[in-house]
Amino acid sequence: MISRARTTAVAVALAVTAGAAVTVARASDAPATGHDARAAAWTAAWAAAPQRPSAGFRPNWSEAGFDHQTLRQVVRVTEGGDRARVRLSNRYGASPLHIAGATVARTDGTKGAGVERGSVRRLAFGGGRTATVPAGGQLTSDEVGLDLGRFESVTVTLHLAGTTGPATFHAQSFATSYRAQGDHTADTGAGAFKESTESWYYLSGVDVRDSKPHATREAGGHGARSSGHGSRSSGRGGVVLFGDSITDGFASTTDANRRWSDALAERLAKSGAPRPVLNSGIGGNMVLNDSAWYGDKGTGRFLRDALDLPGAKTVVVLEGVNDIGFSETDKPTYKPAPVVSADELVAGHRKLIRAAHDKGLKVIGATLLPLGGSDHYGPRAAAVSDAFNTWVRTSGEYDGYVDLDRALADPADPERLRPAYDSGDHLHPNDAGYRAMARAVDLGTL
Template sequence: MSEWTAAWAASPQMPSTGFTPNWSQEGFSHQTVRQVVRVTAGGERLRLRLTNAYGTSPLHLTGATVARAARGAAVEEGSVRHVTFDGRRSVAVPARGELRSDPVRLPVEPLGQVTVTLHFAGTTGPSTFHAQAWADTYRADGDHRADAAGAAFTAVTSSWYYLSGVEVAAARADGIVLFGDSITDGFGSTPGADRRWSDALAGLTGRPVLNAGIGGNLVLNDSAWYGERATARFRRDALDQPGVSTVVVLEGLNDIGFSEASDEPTYKPAPVVTAERLIGGYRDLIRQAHGSGLRVIGSTLLPLGGSDHWGAHSARTSREINEWVRTAGAFDAVVDLGRALADPADPDRLHPAFDHGDRLHPNDKGYQAMAEALAHVL
């Protein structure tokens, strides 16, 4: 018997200028937005999860379609399906709310690409979005939701808009949520190549894997750019995902590192966070996960020596936190990514082979190594 299982997810953020140019503050008016996502579970039917989490008024969606992706903004001929909501093609997503579509019969394969197209005949205002997609999103003027060709979609950005999940009707429901910051989000991976550690883990395990990373996210504090604090968004972005059995927590570098980052103007003044406070945040996440009946795996922090997050406080605090993660027994299991990605010649630094170039974020090879280390723990 099949049940609904989350196959892809993106954590919502409030509209902002973000790290790169995006359309969140201007929103959409008489336009169509086309987004391509890679699902980590397959099935004969799917449904969409739309979010207006940071909208101050209802979001009026004129219509939506799903299709199997082709090249760029194009989709496979004959695969376009109109999406309905309680039997209607148009819908209003409540302010601060979300909704799921009706089931759509469109067979998809695990690790296959699905294109979701949203049309807005009116004006949306600022858009709830996910800032860093590491994939192209396309925009066209007018109504092009049913187009198989991609010629009308002449504007391109790299964020996701209003789309927070794709769920499939599948027999297997043992999904994994990777919960964290820019490292989980995929910063440093090859854009458009699906090389995040969530992608690598899905390929290794054959299980549904959901990416709940937000670049810059903190465990203990909210930010206009970096999303709500982890302890506040954990239920929405991780625990409430259908079909999930395990959550992996990899977060905290920004809590201890932003106070060291002299050239990071987006979170100033940054509080000096102690290991005790951050451990209290981890204990909160563990309580929430166990309260939902989920297994929670903790990860040690990756080495950050030589990065803009490195300094006397972050050096001392990261060591204290990693020792606690390894020895306290608070998590159901531990994956020691701090050691797995360390430079043997200097354990405070990322191994050069895994370094994207900023001494903080892994590259494709590093993300693959992270997935391999976690696969041994699952």
């Protein structure tokens, strides 16, 4: 369970982008800030951490990019509202990204690239229907009126009329994205979208706000998919889960939203205290070292991917298994891997704690899961994991902790995952394991 500790936190909100008819984003990671007093009400309802183009474990389109094509991506929001906007990232682009058109819509109830008729909204950027995001930049759309219930799926469609070059993306989405030739941003049907992949491209966030905060609406109150939990904005601030492939949802069922972030959001809603839960995991990510495949190191991306998300109040950090385990594995994806000590890993986590506190956010630490039998396991990795977990439990440096190690351990062999929670590689949980992680959290501390 998470220990109870400090409760001071502040919401971090990013304002809606304003500017010329054709908006050019700044070259920083932060969205442009306008002067709309309502901007403080924005909260991130979905997020994904950007990565540089790479081959990945499954085929993707990041290295080739796009050329006169339409990209359609489906995500599930964990907060409701009647206004929406999207955030786009060209963080790792080598050239400006030209957006020829964009739409957002409620996803059709059936799986696939179809969207609900009558829900398609044209996105604008500073009043213009086209936009350019410079290399290294980020762009936030203008708001649109779109009534969304908590746990409703949203489809964002981008028309990329020119040649993009290599694309900033999120490698492992565990959700299907679609591509069509030409401009199909306004299509409600799925017929033109004949190609698919399991990655997200350029899309880094969907934010919502409620212009009628005292109105109560049913989740998915448009005949749409819902879990039955009310869609009214919670106002409690977002919970960001920050980490590696376990946070990212590796081995969870594709297109089923069964990551531990999904399970925690659903548990919060069922408890009567709903809050948006945002997933900032990157498969293979490390606290202390950058990787071409696995993203910027955790200490380097923490501000961008966690602390600066609109409305974030609490961050749960689960990271370090790759720092200590890559040197044990014979896989060539990160070689030569540095040998990381417990003291070095703790020092990295202390940087994360200081950064969160400097921004006024509460930060919760998580113990590393059992890794016995996996390709990350060895006597040294086991010893470092044990020492690090002891520090998380006993140091009091985090504002609280969740003991995922004990929650998922096999009672007959605590070095290993419980078989019922093991995806089969002895490192990543399955769907049941991700639900067990969510159950281990003391909701009151969040």
